[in-house]
Amino acid sequence: MMRSSAGGAMPRVISRHSPMVRQSRSSPLAGVTFSPVTYSIRGMCWIRSKMGTRSGNSPRSVASMRWRAVIVSRGSFRIFAPFASDAASGGNHYSATAGPYIMTHGKEDPFMRRRQFLHGALGAPVMLQAQPGDVVIERPQPGKPHAGKVLAAIQPHADDIPLFAAGLVIKLIDEGYTGYLIRTTNDDMTGPGTVSEGAAANERDNREVARVLGLKQVFDLNYGNHQMDGISRPELRCRLIFLFRLLRVDTVICFDPWCAYEENPDHYVTAQCVEAACWMAGMSKDYPEQLAAGLKPHAVRERYYYARGPQLVNRVVDISPFIERKIEANLVNRAQGPAGESGARLRRSLAEKGLKLPLLGDDDLTANRRYIEEFVLSANRELGRKYGLQYAEAYHYIGPAPSTVEEYVRRHAAPLKP
Numbered sequence: 001m002m003r004s005s006a007g008g009a010m011p012r013v014i015s016r017h018s019p020m021v022r023q024s025r026s027s028p029l030a031g032v033t034f035s036p037v038t039y040s041i042r043g044m045c046w047i048r049s050k051m052g053t054r055s056g057n058s059p060r061s062v063a064s065m066r067w068r069a070v071i072v073s074r075g076s077f078r079i080f081a082p083f084a085s086d087a088a089s090g091g092n093h094y095s096a097t098a099g100p101y102i103m104t105h106g107k108e109d110p111f112m113r114r115r116q117f118l119h120g121a122l123g124a125p126v127m128l129q130a131q132p133g134d135v136v137i138e139r140p141q142p143g144k145p146h147a148g149k150v151l152a153a154i155q156p157h158a159d160d161i162p163l164f165a166a167g168l169v170i171k172l173i174d175e176g177y178t179g180y181l182i183r184t185t186n187d188d189m190t191g192p193g194t195v196s197e198g199a200a201a202n203e204r205d206n207r208e209v210a211r212v213l214g215l216k217q218v219f220d221l222n223y224g225n226h227q228m229d230g231i232s233r234p235e236l237r238c239r240l241i242f243l244f245r246l247l248r249v250d251t252v253i254c255f256d257p258w259c260a261y262e263e264n265p266d267h268y269v270t271a272q273c274v275e276a277a278c279w280m281a282g283m284s285k286d287y288p289e290q291l292a293a294g295l296k297p298h299a300v301r302e303r304y305y306y307a308r309g310p311q312l313v314n315r316v317v318d319i320s321p322f323i324e325r326k327i328e329a330n331l332v333n334r335a336q337g338p339a340g341e342s343g344a345r346l347r348r349s350l351a352e353k354g355l356k357l358p359l360l361g362d363d364d365l366t367a368n369r370r371y372i373e374e375f376v377l378s379a380n381r382e383l384g385r386k387y388g389l390q391y392a393e394a395y396h397y398i399g400p401a402p403s404t405v406e407e408y409v410r411r412h413a414a415p416l417k418p
Contacts, residue, residue: 167319
């Protein structure tokens, strides 16, 4: 069953023969392989289509459409464009091509308004099914079922894990994991005061976040903030492989390397280097100097990817029992982000204008906690409601690949005859 995170409604699945679909056999994207038929959709829906060959290149189409190709997963294109105005049907509509599954939005298409969309999608990426089938709901488990396992919570900036993944991190630590926090930048472009003062404030916050989340140690890699598209990616990949081998990391929590419309280079560079390092860490010939120093190959087995843009979501994690600690993790993130002391600042700003919000209470701590609960966690609350939970976080989860050989051996192996 396919689901939508927009407005809580289930998207309709339609075919090219539906009366809701208007066909256009033109495309302004030369050299792109996709269906020869494009569809103008009224409302929100999913389209099931097959990849085909490009058809036509109408001058009218080129003039009237601003096309964008969104790479949601390897080898799959999602293309969105405003369709020509149609007064009889109420104005502009939006076209989409190149499935297997494409989600479009009507006249106010958020994909065409990137900054507003990213701001509104904080903690609740648009959910595009990785494949047909229900999203898996991961619930808290009693006891310590993950005792002995190691996780790495990886963030470019000090506020990323608190905002997007604090609930999952707390849950896994509660279930027995030992955890480490890896921050790839020094956050020197954010925070109070001068550049160096901001970097120092974020470093303090980052260590407080690790303490609240129950993580054992912090590793700051100290790349320049907002500058990671200019770094040596092989260098970062090598450093991550070293840490994965040293710490024997089983599970990684990080930004999604295949998320669409991510504008921050620190996010996508970190994520793509993590993706490569996860499997390369298990190879026996990569970085032999690490092996000579005593480390052993060790591949990461599980990945939870979070995002702030459109994402292929296949796992929703119930974080309801851990929400107070997620609030605490955002409280200690004072130097940047939408949490920290934002409630107290809003309360003071309103007081200067002779105004008051009852929500914010009568002291700064109450104002900060309630601000986080009401505004910062609103997306977690909305997502949880859709799945019958109080609070939830969304992820693209990649687990260990099943071995058909091992399964066959388990089922059919017989003891040798003496």
